[in-house]
Amino acid sequence: MEAILDALDNSQVARPLILTLTIYVLWTVLFASSSLPSDLPWIGRDQSKVFSSLRATIKSVSKSRELLAEGYQKYSSKGKSYIFPTCDGPREILVPRSSLRWLLEQPDNVLSAAEYHNESLGGDYNFLDKYLIQDAFHDHVIYRSLTRNLQAVIPEVWDELGRTFEDIWGTDREDWKEVPLMDSMMTLVGRASNRMLVGTPVCRNKEYLANMMKYTTDVVINSAILRVLPKFLHPVIGRMLSLRNQWHYSRTAKYTIPHIQERLRHMERKRNDPSYGWEQPSDYITWQINLAIAENKSIEMDPVTISRRLMPINFAAIHTTTITITNAVIDILSASASKGVLEGLREEIEETYAACNGVWTKASLALLVRTDSAIRESMRVSNFMTRNALRRVMPAAGVTHPVENWTAPQGSYIGIDMHSIHHDPEIYPSPAEYDAFRFSRAREEASASAGDALDKVKKTESMSTTSGDFLTFSHGRHACPGRFFVVYELKMLLAFMLLNYDVQPLTERPQNKWIGGNIVPPSDLSIRVKRKA
Ligand code: HEM
Missing domain, CATH: 1.10.630.10 (Cytochrome P450)
Structure with missing residues (x-):
């Protein structure tokens, strides 16, 4: 933990983030149940270990770069979606570039940009009213x-x-x-x-x-x-x-x-x-x-x-x-x-x-x-x-990917790994x-x-x-x-x-x-x- 704090020094966000992460970790272990599609692979999760989802989440605090690179190579570049174990919010489903159009064309009552922004920015409290x-x-x-x-x-x-x-x-x-x-x-x-x-x-x-x-x-x-x-x-x-x-x-x-x-x-x-x-x-x-x-x-x-x-x-x-x-x-x-x-x-x-x-x-x-x-x-x-075009799933029945056929539940987040696209040698x-x-x-x-x-x-x-290609x-x-x-x-x-x-x-x-x-x-x-x- 000390090493992470050192690495994150200088950041106004880092220390509160680490402290609250501890609470989050307890919360995840004790209460939260993951309803993300079970047919989607995770990146950074080794299911042979106990608390594998939690371990993946902790890993993403200091290893997001490696996890995104691995996810891009294993899944996105092959046209497949996967779950990214975000450390500072709900886990995200990252779709491949070939699904960007589908992601962006969904109406706001299916995949909502405003609701994602509102939730991720603490909109109910941060903006005065x-x-x-x-x-x-x-x-x-x-x-x-x-x-x-x-x-x-x-x-x-x-x-x-x-x-x-x-x-x-x-x-x-x-x-x-x-x-x-x-x-x-x-x-x-x-x-x-x-x-x-x-x-x-x-x-x-x-x-x-x-x-x-x-x-x-x-x-x-x-x-x-x-x-x-x-x-x-x-x-x-x-x-x-x-x-x-x-x-x-x-x-x-x-x-x-x-x-x-x-x-x-x-x-x-x-x-x-x-x-x-x-x-x-x-x-x-x-x-x-x-x-x-x-x-x-x-x-x-x-x-x-x-x-x-x-x-x-x-x-x-x-x-x-x-x-x-x-x-x-x-x-x-x-x-x-x-x-x-x-x-x-x-x-x-x-x-x-x-x-x-x-x-x-x-x-x-x-x-x-x-x-x-x-x-x-x-x-x-x-x-x-690093990720962008993030959207919140709105319908109570969730949303189903038209090609891969997984269903993301209401309230989950779907987006794209912009960092890896920007660093793909086949594009740039x-x-x-x-x-x-x-x-x-x-x-x-x-x-x-x-x-x-x-x-x-x-x-x-x-x-x-x-x-x-430019997001x-x-x-x-x-x-x-x-x-x-x-x-x-x-x-x-x-x-x-x-x-x-x-x-x-x-x-x-x-x-x-x-x-x-x-x-x-x-x-x-x-x-x-x-x-x-
Ligand atoms: C380099 C500077 C900026 C960057 C990199 C940036 C990036 C972004 C990104 C990534 C989004 C989210 C889009 C999405 O969810 O798909 C966004 C939304 C937005 N930005 Fe910027 N922004 C910048 C500067 C500005 C400035 C100067 C303004 C206003 C004067 C502005 C106003 C907005 C508004 C109103 C939205 C919400 C749009 C919507 O949800 O339809 N941004 N911006």
């Missing part, structure tokens, strides 16, 4: 409004990134400065995302941001604890844990509620008098109010409701994007000098920035194909989730290698010859494109709707960094840590930066 998650109007706002308003959001995010870089990395052109990478990325992503969500001045209010970040971390920790506790303890422990979330929310609401009230007043005046001299900002708050009016949902115009909906959206946006860009920067800085990754990116960014006269638009950002590839490749090789040659321009090479070649070839490559190889944003109708924003946000972040700072490469890539079934980059890594002369 069950109502907010049961009727996820904030997801609806993101689906309806974010992508169509990207053009307006781009200059705002660029401005916020520039200010944030200067605040945290400084403007010293003489001396190198050591900066904590993950913290820097968290602040950049937090401010840039909140410029899109709440606008100025709240997006850069230190108390607001600090509490929003703490809230998103609360959700990660609390949901890890709840996932391993038996359900009957949730009403008590869940409520206790949620006190911290409520506290952090109240520190954000202190700023958001007056801000939203003011927005509502301006918007109402503008509706009544179009000549009123006020420009409507394009941000989440405005989108939610406009959608609430259009759909006649007065509750969604209530400042308290809006301020609360900002919490799950921040949760969806902050950690995912922070870990993604932290990994991308590490991968780029650790790439061998002979590959010319930094130079290749700088060249592309400088030329494109000059050609668009320093004004980023959707069109000019689309020209950053190497940058796009460098991030997408990092999302492939340094993915932080030299899969363990970070080949920054893997996806842009073909695009650059096609753009030289232009025509149909370019269109084809453009569609398949860009960062926001999901497929059965970081998942795939199908529930694929992350924030991804189109993320593409621009992260390209601009790298562009600002490389246009304005010299950054020292890393001599070797620091290893990411496997924590159960997740893989996290080092949180204590610092890099050396200097403002360009």
Whole structure:
């Protein structure tokens, strides 16, 4: 146990996870009965031993990497499903790539993404009020409004990134400065995302941001604890844990509620008098109010409701994007000098920035194909989730796989092993290698010859494109709707960094840590930066 704790040091999730695992283990041994299909093989379970399922579960705490590799080789790659003994929640049925389409095409009342998210994130306790998650109007706002308003959001995010870089990395052109990478990325992503969500001045209010970040971390920790506790303890422990979330929310609401009230007043005046001299900002708050009016949902115009909906959206946006860009920067800085990754990116960014006269638009950002590839490749090789597209079985009679014929019971989870697909040599040659321009090479070649070839490559190889082979944003109708924003946000972040700072490469890539079934980059890594002369 000590060895595991050592290995998991630095993680805010690890220690509570280990403690609650002990309770879970007792719970599993004493009370829980497995109703998973008996005709499905398990990975990591040796049935000749006592407590074989329990042993497999414990194994997955420190051996998820090996178990997934074995499961892929023995079953997934042969078109078969198997049971993965997840250590931080119910065991999962992982289907092969050939069943992904079936998995994604099931209606929500058969295989539910929302119910999986709700259960695995402790939705009844973590998001302030069950109502907010049961009727996820904030997801609806993101689906309806974010992508169509990207053009307006781009200059705002660029401005916020520039200010944030200067605040945290400084403007010293003489001396190198050591900066904590993950913290820097968290602040950049937090401010840039909140410029899109709440606008100025709240997006850069230190108390607001600090509490929003703490809230998103609360959700990660609390949901890890709840996932391993038996359900009957949730009403008590869940409520206790949620006190911290409520506290952090109240520190954000202190700023958001007056801000939203003011927005509502301006918007109402503008509706009544179009000549009123006020420009409507394009941000989440405005989108939610406009959608609430259009759909006649007065509750969604209530400042308290809006301020609360900002919490799950921040949760969806902050950690995912922070870990993604932290990994991308590490991968780029650790790439061998002979590959010319930094130079290749700088060249592309400088030329494109000059050609668009320093004004980023959707069109000019689309020209950053190497940058796009460098991030997408990092999302492939340094993915932080290992399984994805997880769904909860809804019908009381369970759900039957159409080819393999097993039946998964109500309440069980079905998903796919994304990590092994991303590391399959038949799909990605030299899969363990970070080949920054893997996806842009073909695009650059096609753009030289232009025509149909370019269109084809453009569609398949860009960062926001999901497929059965690239699953970081998942795939199908529930694929992350924030991804189109993320593409621009992260390209601009790298562009600002490389246009304005010299950054020292890393001599070797620091290893990411496997924590159960997740893989996290080092949180204590610092890099050396200097403002360009
Ligand atoms: C690099 C950053 C991000 C990654 C890797 C990511 C990944 C994901 C994944 C894997 C899902 C689950 C899809 C499924 O269950 O099939 C998801 C869902 C979602 N994401 Fe993201 N996400 C990111 C950033 C964002 C941002 C910035 C936003 C909002 C501004 C956002 C909003 C959402 C929403 C609303 C859903 C729920 C979609 C649904 O259930 O239909 N995400 N994301």
